[in-house]
Amino acid sequence: xxxxxxxxxxxxxxxGKKLTVTCSQNMxxxxxxxxxxxxxxxxxxxxxxxxxxxxxKGDVPEGYKVSRKEKRNFPLILESPSPNQTSLYFCASxxxxxxxxxxxxxxxxxxxTVT
Amino acid sequence: xxxxxxxxxxxSVQEGDxxxxxxxxxxxxxxxxxxxxQELGKRPQLIIDIRSNVGEKKDQRIAVTLNKTAKHFSxxxxxxxxxxxxxxxxxxxxxxxxxxxxxxxxxLIIQP
Numbered sequence: 001x002x003x004x005x006x007x008x009x010x011x012x013x014x015x016g017k018k019l020t021v022t023c024s025q026n027m028x029x030x031x032x033x034x035x036x037x038x039x040x041x042x043x044x045x046x047x048x049x050x051x052x053x054x055x056x057k058g059d060v061p062e063g064y065k066v067s068r069k070e071k072r073n074f075p076l077i078l079e080s081p082s083p084n085q086t087s088l089y090f091c092a093s094x095x096x097x098x099x100x101x102x103x104x105x106x107x108x109x110x111x112x113t114v115t
Numbered sequence: 116x117x118x119x120x121x122x123x124x125x126x127s128v129q130e131g132d133x134x135x136x137x138x139x140x141x142x143x144x145x146x147x148x149x150x151x152x153q154e155l156g157k158r159p160q161l162i163i164d165i166r167s168n169v170g171e172k173k174d175q176r177i178a179v180t181l182n183k184t185a186k187h188f189s190x191x192x193x194x195x196x197x198x199x200x201x202x203x204x205x206x207x208x209x210x211x212x213x214x215x216x217x218x219x220x221x222x223l224i225i226q227p
């Protein structure tokens with residue numbers, strides 16, 4: 001089944017404790033992206049990747065890191081989480097290439113709480 | 116980069132009536148305009164999309180219209196049903212920014 005998976009689905013952690021949220025897709029998509037969703041603010045892009053070893057900042061990259069060592073995986077890293085990073089996070093992938101955009105397929109989401 | 120404005124933020128309609136959600140975009144080079152539906156506690160899912168070489172597209176009760184000159188596009192839902200209650204996001208892509216730029220979403224409430 002074609003899908004985007006994320007782990008964990010729920011996470012409660014404390015300020016400063018490094019964490020990684022994994023994202024994997026099995027559709028051979030080149031484009032992958034991370035979003036955070038907060039009430040009233042919609043989906044805001046954190047980082048995206050157009051291909052392996054190519055990553056770029058989105059609208060809200062501060063406090064986050066990503067890597068794209070393999071085409072299927074795009075982990076999101078919070079080196080020192082803070083309470084303002086409490087949010088719902090979505091990973092997405094797409095067959096988009098360059099300026100040719102296509103549908104983005106979203107993962108199930110990760111609800112992160114930082115205390 | 117691209118900027119997408121979406122209105123209204125909340126829309127309440129009676130079951131059976133029509134609902135219209137509007138979006139404007141800033142980058143005239145954008146050429147792909149999808150609409151996503153997000154039910155409570157679930158992921159956003161594509162419901163319809165349109166490219167800039169088409170002015171209107173319809174799929175059963177939903178339709179999207181695009182006005183490239185005015186840089187706005189709209190989602191139309193006819194004969195609304197309770198299962199249409201959700202948050203709807205518009206987006207724009209294919210222009211100067213990579214990927215998609217999303218609007219802030221519209222919470223559609225269907226009143227019985």
